[in-house]
Amino acid sequence: MTKLEYYRRLWEIFRNYKKKRPSFPTCRSASGSSRRDRGGAKGRKYSPCTFLWASLIIFWDGAVLPCTQDFFGDLAVGNARDSTLAAIWNNERMVELREKAAKGHIGNLKPCSVCDRPWRDTFLGVPREYIWKLLLKKMPRDAF
Numbered sequence: 001m002t003k004l005e006y007y008r009r010l011w012e013i014f015r016n017y018k019k020k021r022p023s024f025p026t027c028r029s030a031s032g033s034s035r036r037d038r039g040g041a042k043g044r045k046y047s048p049c050t051f052l053w054a055s056l057i058i059f060w061d062g063a064v065l066p067c068t069q070d071f072f073g074d075l076a077v078g079n080a081r082d083s084t085l086a087a088i089w090n091n092e093r094m095v096e097l098r099e100k101a102a103k104g105h106i107g108n109l110k111p112c113s114v115c116d117r118p119w120r121d122t123f124l125g126v127p128r129e130y131i132w133k134l135l136l137k138k139m140p141r142d143a144f
Helices: 003-014 084-087 094-104 126-140
Strands: 063-065
Touching: none
Parallel strands: none
Antiparallel strands: none
């Protein structure tokens, strides 16, 4: 199935979805849909992507990916049918990707090379968009 056929099928599923006003999340540049600055955005400091240390994604066919923005499986690090997730979590490929991200050597990694996430604004290493979520989740609401 080509990418075009995939999106046509996906559109057919949601085509008749009834909602007063459709809302879609902001597309990240890794999907090719965002026009935001990326890859060395002016005035922004590089910060390693947190996905490599916090998540794994499993595709329908068992392919394991380190990033939620890797929509087409370019960074597959293993297969859940062949290995345990614990083994994949620290396999050579994952360690190599983490090292590259930590050093900022993402220029040849797809989709990392076109993603805006490593160039997000941060505060003490935490992406600004997550600070309130982090505080509100960890602290009782009546603490304010």
